[in-house]
Amino acid sequence: MNHVSEITKIRRRVLIEVARLQWENRLLKDIDDLPEKLVQQHDQRYRCCEYKEKAIYAERIKLAMGLTLKEEYHKKPLSELAKKALEFPVGPDYQVEVIDIACDSCPINKFFVSNACRNCLIHSCQQVCPRGAISIVQNQAYIDQNKCVECGLCKKSCRFGAILEIHRPCEQACGVGAIKSGENRISNIDHNKCVDCGACITSCPFGAISDRAQILKTINMLQTNEKVVALVAPAIVGQFGRKVSLNAIIEALQKMGFSQVVEVALGADLVAVAEGAEFLRRVPHEIEYLTSSCCPAFVKLIEKHHPNIKENMSTYVSPMLAAANLLKEQDPNTKVVFIGPCVAKKGEAMHDEGVDTVITFEELAALLVAKGINVSEFDGAGIETKDASALGQGFASTGGVSMALLNSLPKDKQDELNYIKAEGVHQCNEELNNFEKNLEKANYLEGMACEGGCLGGPGTLSDQRITSRLLKDLCRDNEVKQPLDNPVVQEVLVRHPRYLHRNKD
Amino acid sequence: MKKVRIELCVGTSCHMLGSADLSLVVDLLQQEYEEQVEVGYCTCLGACAKGPNVKVNGKVLSEVTPEKLKTEVVNILSA
Numbered sequence: 001m002n003h004v005s006e007i008t009k010i011r012r013r014v015l016i017e018v019a020r021l022q023w024e025n026r027l028l029k030d031i032d033d034l035p036e037k038l039v040q041q042h043d044q045r046y047r048c049c050e051y052k053e054k055a056i057y058a059e060r061i062k063l064a065m066g067l068t069l070k071e072e073y074h075k076k077p078l079s080e081l082a083k084k085a086l087e088f089p090v091g092p093d094y095q096v097e098v099i100d101i102a103c104d105s106c107p108i109n110k111f112f113v114s115n116a117c118r119n120c121l122i123h124s125c126q127q128v129c130p131r132g133a134i135s136i137v138q139n140q141a142y143i144d145q146n147k148c149v150e151c152g153l154c155k156k157s158c159r160f161g162a163i164l165e166i167h168r169p170c171e172q173a174c175g176v177g178a179i180k181s182g183e184n185r186i187s188n189i190d191h192n193k194c195v196d197c198g199a200c201i202t203s204c205p206f207g208a209i210s211d212r213a214q215i216l217k218t219i220n221m222l223q224t225n226e227k228v229v230a231l232v233a234p235a236i237v238g239q240f241g242r243k244v245s246l247n248a249i250i251e252a253l254q255k256m257g258f259s260q261v262v263e264v265a266l267g268a269d270l271v272a273v274a275e276g277a278e279f280l281r282r283v284p285h286e287i288e289y290l291t292s293s294c295c296p297a298f299v300k301l302i303e304k305h306h307p308n309i310k311e312n313m314s315t316y317v318s319p320m321l322a323a324a325n326l327l328k329e330q331d332p333n334t335k336v337v338f339i340g341p342c343v344a345k346k347g348e349a350m351h352d353e354g355v356d357t358v359i360t361f362e363e364l365a366a367l368l369v370a371k372g373i374n375v376s377e378f379d380g381a382g383i384e385t386k387d388a389s390a391l392g393q394g395f396a397s398t399g400g401v402s403m404a405l406l407n408s409l410p411k412d413k414q415d416e417l418n419y420i421k422a423e424g425v426h427q428c429n430e431e432l433n434n435f436e437k438n439l440e441k442a443n444y445l446e447g448m449a450c451e452g453g454c455l456g457g458p459g460t461l462s463d464q465r466i467t468s469r470l471l472k473d474l475c476r477d478n479e480v481k482q483p484l485d486n487p488v489v490q491e492v493l494v495r496h497p498r499y500l501h502r503n504k505d
Numbered sequence: 506m507k508k509v510r511i512e513l514c515v516g517t518s519c520h521m522l523g524s525a526d527l528s529l530v531v532d533l534l535q536q537e538y539e540e541q542v543e544v545g546y547c548t549c550l551g552a553c554a555k556g557p558n559v560k561v562n563g564k565v566l567s568e569v570t571p572e573k574l575k576t577e578v579v580n581i582l583s584a
């Protein structure tokens with residue numbers, strides 16, 4: 001469900017306009033006029049007044065320039081902040097932020113009596129309420145919110161289903177309880193808990209949650225560096241519509257200034273084989289089960305919420321870091337831009353020199369549009385993609401990691417792998433709990449923080465019902481099926497370089 | 506029999522602003538009105554900033570939403 005809502009359009013227009021100013025080197029000169037321009041562009045009003053809209057645009061512009069929304073940046077002219085942004089500050093570890101003035105402070109009264117209440121004779125709701133919070137007012141049950149403890153018994157007891165449970169969309173989307181309503185009921189993210197999966201970004205109907213973009217630095221590198229490599233996640237297939245092939249996208253990337261385009265799936269091949277060997281080495285002798293470590297939000301979920309089982313996580317880096325470090329090993333002067341569907345990758349890349357910037361597919365599209373490059377006009381003729389195997393490309397979809405791992409094991413060892421997969425932070429959390437309590441018989445857990453895997457990531461442009469079909473076709477047509485058939489894998493794993501390990505010493 | 510010719514812009518700018526949602530509506534319209542609705546695709550209609558854009562019987566419509574497109578087509582067919 002990737003319906004492009006009005007909110008999504010607003011976010012994308014901001015990204016396009018900021019990118020345009022940067023491509024044309026007029027960010028400092030013209031950024032102060034941008035909120036006005038954006039408000040005038042569209043006659044539709046979303047907020048109470050133009051001033052509020054402009055203020056919200058200014059916040060979105062800050063994020064698009066890669067700045068956090070911290071207090072000290074409030075009320076500063078955008079041009080002054082742009083100067084800061086052009087120094088490309090690293091910023092805090094977390095990626096997801098609430099735009100306070102855009103948050104609608106959605107009601108937090110969790111239980112609520114609807115008009116379906118018939119003022120029946122048994123008043124079961126009133127009977128079950130442990131706090132005496134329910135009375136009958138004007139022929140309807142009424143919940144005194146000061147007394148209510150949100151236990152939900154009244155809802156369960158009502159035979160008409162007349163009591164509704166209302167959630168804030170962001171709170172409901174969050175799988176780790178990191179969002180609570182704070183001061184003035186504005187949403188507040190607890191960054192000690194947040195794993196940067198980005199589920200709340202897509203859930204908020206007011207577009208009040210977003211992440212910082214790294215588009216300014218990316219454009220700057222493309223303008224000033226000779227060798228900038230685009231490292232594209234396999235989920236890129238179909239992101240520019242069903243009619244635009246992977247090769248066409250690659251051609252467009254080259255046109256935009258990338259000297260080379262490499263599939264991250266190459267790194268997936270490396271990881272699949274290395275992790276397969278790790279599985280055989282460690283399970284069951286050293287640990288009872290192994291978990292994947294390719295999804296950065298899943299890694300954070302374990303580190304922050306299940307620290308007891310950190311030992312069970314694969315010791316290998318993600319496909320992104322494996323591929324990026326391989327590129328830097330070949331030429332240390334290379335700049336690497338990771339392009340994917342993922343918000344959490346932005347944080348992951350901050351701690352490794354392999355990747356210089358991370359942009360999402362959405363941000364990539366903004367860079368292209370701002371530069372006047374129309375991907376649908378390319379056909380990709382003459383471009384060949386031969387970096388990775390079909391199973392490596394399959395990492396993008398839920399279950400793909402397990403499939404690649406299984407097929408990387410020697411035939412006679414394959415029945416030792418008993419895997420289970422979890423998708424979405426809620427499900428990952430549940431499974432991790434089961435593993436922690438020894439309730440799970442499987443000995444391998446594939447964890448993907450987004451539903452559907454990377455194809456369902458917050459930075460995607462296309463509906464995963466379409467992209468999953470296209471990914472299948474891509475894998476089907478790839479002649480190299482197995483990670484082990486990839487010659488680069490053989491070469492690298494013999495050397496087994498240090499950068500393949502999360503803990504580099 | 507009245508006919509409608511729809512040309513959907515699938516250029517990058519329009520794609521970013523939601524042309525895939527329109528393509529779903531077009532599929533539905535085609536199912537419903539069959540050969541009365543003829544569909545084509547194009548890569549740019551020259552109004553990128555106002556996307557998504559669609560050409561309906563030769564006229565370019567801008568900032569098209571799924572609802573807007575459906576109403577436009579149904580109106581023409583039932584006029």
Ligand code: FES
Pocket residue numbers: 374514515516517518519520548549550551552553556558
């Ligand atoms: S891309 Fe659709 S009008 Fe230009």
